Amino acid sequence: MTDPASGRGISRREFTKAAVAIGGAAALSACTEREEAPDIPTGPDDLSAFPARQHAWNDALTTDEHGNHVPPRHHVLVFLDYAGDGTPDDPDREQVEAAFRNLERAYQRGSDGLLFTAGYSPAYFGRYDAALPDSARLQEPRALTDLEDPELDQQDAVVHLASDYAQVVIGAEEALLGNRDALNGVDIETDVSGVLEKVDRRTGFIGDGLPAENQDVVGIPDSEPVPEDAPLYMGFESGFEKNQASEDRVTIPDGPFAGGTNQQLSKIRLHLQQWYEQDSREQRVSKMFCPAHAEEDRVEGTGENLGNDSGVGECADDVMDNSGVVGHAQKAARARDNDDSPIMLRRDFDSTDGGAAGLHFLSLQRSIADFVETREQMTGDDVADNTAVGTINNNGIKRYMTVQRRGNFLLPPRSSRALPTPQPDA
Template sequence: MESRYPFSPAGVFVFVAYGVPYFNRLPGGLRGALVRGYIPRLRSSRNRLALEEAVPGPTDLAPSNPAISKATYNVPLVIEANDLLLTLRSDVLGKTGDVLDWLLRGSDQLNGQPVPSPHFNGLFSITSNRVMFQQMGLPRSVADEQGLAFAARVNVRSPMWMGFADQQASGSGPPEITTFQGNRSAVLTTCGPRSYMRNGAIQHLSHVILDLEQFYAGSDEPFTERVQYMFRSNPIPALGNPDQFADGGGPAFLENVFQGSFDARANAAAIKTFQGEHRMGHLAALQRSSRAADGTPIHIRMDGPGYDPLDVPDGSAQPKLQFTAFVPTADFFARMRRNQASLDLVRKYSVADENNGLERFITATRRQNFLVPPRRHRAFPLLELAD
């Protein structure tokens, strides 16, 4: 693939990652000497591997959260059991389609040139596919085209469904910090300079239904409310337009400011918040643990909006967040997700459910963690070392 398309936005980015089920197929499985000898461990807990299976978040619908329910999409979470995750990204949709045709459908050509397609002979079966799209204003265009009730309230410039530009440079770490070896800002694993998995990372994948009819609901959700749900209340990032609803009601592009890991606590405690409310901002809550001591983010998101019927109870197409991110350990992501919900602060400071960030608007229906091996070992990692 990479001999026909450059590894770039104009070509095709190809990422291959492996789930716990893959490593369990190796001798001894995830707990065996082979896997435990080569996958880095947590520096904070040497008996734990950087790769662990995904766990339900605090507001996911799961047996561990019996009190949780959602207003619209009460879909139980499934922890998936895929061996392999293939992620393709390109600025040109036709190029990803061309790669998939060659890889999975036997087209025997790539980028217009004859290239024999691989014959997997039943090695793989596709369990699901997720299509994401990313372009300025594209969610609004989809909403208009599909006649969605809230379409006129989606910001015409935002690349995301909820109307705010995401994945800003200031909110993502440098690539090395997300790897097992980390960088001078943060090192979370035992990975050394000659480790087999050096330059590897963890990729979390989840499938999230967005309840946008509730997010953009009537007079109850003006821009001043939505911007606090997304960011914080101390201070409110922007007051928006006189018309708080049309075309998003305010700016799509706001700086992702880091105000310290205790900022979420101050917001929950109503310290200098907008209108004196006890509130939780989504980003402020994440920042309880998402950054190094020097303020550097320890993750890189690679997600985008989607629109499809997957896991929707009535089979209708609905707005989605096709979430995926690179992090150095599964434990790091699990802690970040717990802090996103911040139920400890919600209880301590009596934050109303409707003021707890984005939690009531999102339903995660699928989750799984994967290990992204370094490129030199990306074809069936550790298999060459198995007896």
């Protein structure tokens, strides 16, 4: 692969992914020259019509023919620490809020422009003497199984930038950090420098064809490539509308952070040699969805034929049916409300960070406890005790991934997204 600054020797889509992964002024310049992006409108001068919920993205996303929300193709996670001593003051908050508003004015809101959120960790709120209210429902990150040993993210904040266009997420990151005087024709008069400092960045992508064009990495076999039209490395569709919690369901309903949500981030390393080289197509469908889907040949190609519902809900009660295999989605479908609706909204995406196939598992939920419950169902320790399933090899997709990092972050409502106190009403 050639340097994104020149862009020679690789396809346009490979190039844009590489540019996002590298970041910086040179990648932005090269990406702007080569990426086939339209003239992206700026945002409005009056931002009062923006939704109160930072995580309310669905109304700004496109939908496919089945009504599933289509996620933005390019993503950057910028991890930040407070640069000062003690706790932020009001001038700090005003500066950070002005920096966020610059981004909203530079690009129209949407996947064809820019979407972003800002979240804060338990470590950030630990700077204050006052405690978070119980209604915030934020918990410290931790390992959730005996097989996990993730590094725990303790950065103060994370900003998630997302767009269909690589130049937008790179440009937004550069402007936020103080490396741009103008963005999309809009003067950048304020940034977060001096208040927040970048300590880490992670990148990724999702969308039909992107994994196949970016599979020359550790963890993916050369002999059995990722399907050309797959949106994710494991070869199947994700984010079926009826298998996702609604934005209302994941929103904190009361207290000073009403209108916010809790975000969980797991950095996962994928190990797909056996997945593609040894497992048959039928085995992959069984382990990803459920055995009945494989036996009845319900999944065509990447699963687009399933419409807006993977159909695993009807398999959820059959995890102990002694078929010898249990599906990942089949197990996860057991984590539901009393009305049988999901409790977690996934917005995850693939990655080649570090030169290895990975997944940034990003989920939104009203309480981190909802993620823990869903994760416990995904793990399926009760299923592992079933002698018919037995080994980890037949227990969903557990053996194909390693959780390397995990962090929990509170996404406040937009009104208090800039360096909030634990009691913003006060």
